[in-house]
Amino acid sequence: MNCDHCGMVQSAKNGKNGKSNGIATGNGFHRNGNDLPLFELPHKIVDLPSITVSFVSEAHIPTAKGCFRLRAYRDSSTNSEPIVLISGHLKPESTNVPVRVHDQCFTSEVIGSLKCDCKSQLDYAMDYMQRESPGMIIYLQQEGRGIGLANKILAYALQEHGLDTVEANVKLGFQEDERQYLCVPYILRDCGVNSIQLMTNNPRKIDRLKALGVDIVSRLSIVIPPNPHSKRYLDTKLTRMGHFLREESSFSLLNGVSKSSVSSSSNSPPAAPLPDLSDFVASKDRPPKEISKSHSEDTLNNGTINGVGIAKLN
Ligand SMILES: Nc1nc2c(ncn2[C@@H]2O[C@H](COP(=O)(O)OP(=O)(O)OP(=O)(O)O)[C@@H](O)[C@H]2O)c(=O)[nH]1
Numbered sequence: 508m509n510c511d512h513c514g515m516v517q518s519a520k521n522g523k524n525g526k527s528n529g530i531a532t533g534n535g536f537h538r539n540g541n542d543l544p545l546f547e548l549p550h551k552i553v554d555l556p557s558i559t560v561s562f563v564s565e566a567h568i569p570t571a572k573g574c575f576r577l578r579a580y581r582d583s584s585t586n587s588e589p590i591v592l593i594s595g596h597l598k599p600e601s602t603n604v605p606v607r608v609h610d611q612c613f614t615s616e617v618i619g620s621l622k623c624d625c626k627s628q629l630d631y632a633m634d635y636m637q638r639e640s641p642g643m644i645i646y647l648q649q650e651g652r653g654i655g656l657a658n659k660i661l662a663y664a665l666q667e668h669g670l671d672t673v674e675a676n677v678k679l680g681f682q683e684d685e686r687q688y689l690c691v692p693y694i695l696r697d698c699g700v701n702s703i704q705l706m707t708n709n710p711r712k713i714d715r716l717k718a719l720g721v722d723i724v725s726r727l728s729i730v731i732p733p734n735p736h737s738k739r740y741l742d743t744k745l746t747r748m749g750h751f752l753r754e755e756s757s758f759s760l761l762n763g764v765s766k767s768s769v770s771s772s773s774n775s776p777p778a779a780p781l782p783d784l785s786d787f788v789a790s791k792d793r794p795p796k797e798i799s800k801s802h803s804e805d806t807l808n809n810g811t812i813n814g815v816g817i818a819k820l821n
Contacts, residue, residue, distance in 0.1 A: 515574040559583040560693040568592075572630070573637040578698070582690040587648040589690050591698065592633070595640025599699040603724050605642035606703040607632035608691055608712065610649040613656055614663075622663070623740050624731040631729055632706055645694055652676065653685030671743045683748070684711060692719050708750040726751075 565578040575592040582589055597604065609632060612625030619626070629644070636642030651659025654676060662675035673683040695703065702722035705713060706729050717723055730752055733741045744750040 515569050560589070560690045560697075562697060563588075570633070572633040575633075575636075580690065580694060580697075584689055585648075585687070589648070589694060590646045591694060592636070592644040592646065593698070594636040594642050597641045597643070597699050601641070601698075601700050602702045604700045604703050605636060605639050605706060605727060606695070606700070607636070607642075607644040607706040607729070608688060608716070609644055609646050610652065610686060611647065613650055614659070621734050621736040624733075624737055627731040628729050631731065635706065635727075643698065643700070645691060647686075647688070647690070649686045652683070653687070654679070654681050671747065672740055673743060673747045686715075688712070688715055688719060691716060692721050695721065708744075708752055710749050710751065 559582075561581050561583075563579040563581055565576055568575050568577050573594065575594055578591040578593065580589045580591070581587075607628075609629055610625075612620075612623060612629075614620035615623050615626035616629060632644050636644060650656045651662065654662070658679060658681070661679055662672065665675035665678055666672060670678060676683050676685075695701075702724050704725045704727050705716065705721075705723045706727040707713060708729060713723060713726065728751065731737075731741075741752060745752040
C-alpha cells in the first residue's frame with residue numbers, strides 16, 4: 508500500500524488485525540473503502556491542574572524506514588514539545604497498540620555516539636512499528652534521562668573518571684533518573700489509544716506509566732547487542748537499574764544480524780584515580796531542572812504488569 512502523502516510503499520500490507528488500513532484524506536479524517544470516517548483528529552487541549560498538553564499539528568514524513576504521521580504537541584509542565592510518530596492508521600478506541608516511549612539522545616541520534624543503545628533502539632522501534640502497524644513512538648525531549656544535554660556531558664566527563672551512569676547523575680545532584688511521563692496518557696487518549704504493548708526493557712518506565720493510568724497489556728523487548736563503547740552502560744542498566752536485558756537481542760531477531768557479529772569486548776573505565784571533582788560539584792549551585800511532582804509519580808508502586816508477554820529475567 509502506498510502512502511497517500513509521501514507515495515512511499517508501506518511495509519505493512521494491512522492493519523495487524525487483517526483489516527484494511529484507512530486512507531488519510533488530509534482534512535483530519537481517514538476513510539476506508541466504504542468512505543466511513545476512521546479517525547478524526549481531536550485537536551483538543553487536555554487540561555489538568557498542573558499539566559496542559561495541547562495538540563499543535565501533524566504532517567506525513569517520509570523516512571528511510573517508511574512513512575510516519577508526525578503529531579506535534581506542547582506540554583506546559585515540561586515546557587517541551589513531545590512528538591508522536593504513527594505508522595499506519597489508528598482507529599478510535601484502539602487496543603493493544605505497540606508503543607515505544609523514547610527519550611531524546613542527541614549524542615547517539617544526531618552525532619552517532621556509540622556510548623549508549625538509544626539510536627539503535629529508535630531505529631529498531633521505527634522498523635518494528637512499520638512492520639506491525641498501526642504503532643506509535645512517543646518521542647520526549649528528556650535528554651540525559653531528564654537532566655538535559657549539558658548536564659549529560661558533565662555526567663559523561665565523570666564517567667571518564669570511573670563513575671558509572673547512575674553514580675555520575677547522583678554526583679551532579681540529580682536523581683539517577685529524572686524523567687517523567689505525565690504527557691503520555693494524554694497523548695494516548697488524544698490518539699484514540701486505550702491500551703498498549705509497551706516496548707521497553709525498563710521496569711521503572713513500566714511502573715511510572717502504570718501509575719499514571721496507562722493500560723499496559725504486555726511488554727515488547729528491545730534489546731540491542733553491546734559494542735565495546737556501550738557495554739559498560741548496558742551492564743549498569745542491567746545491574747543497577749534492573750533493566751530486562753538478559754534476553755535474546757531484539758535487534759538480531761529483526762535484522763537477522765548474528766549477535767556474534769557484534770563485538771562485546773570489555774570497555775573498562777580508565778584506571779586513573781578520581782580527580783578533584785569540585786568543578787563538577789560546583790554545578791550543583793545551578794539547581795537541577797525543576798520537575799513538577801504534583802501528580803501521581805510520587806505515588807509509584809512497584810507492581811508488575813498484569814498480563815501477557817512479560818519477559819522474565821533468567
Ligand atoms: N544522564 C545520562 N543519561 C544518559 C546516558 N546515556 C544515555 N542517556 C540518556 O538515557 C535516556 C535513555 O534511557 P535508557 O536508560 O538508556 O533507556 P530507557 O528509555 O530507560 O529504557 P528502554 O525503554 O528499555 O530503552 C536518553 O534520554 C539518553 O539521552 C548517561 O550516561 N547519562
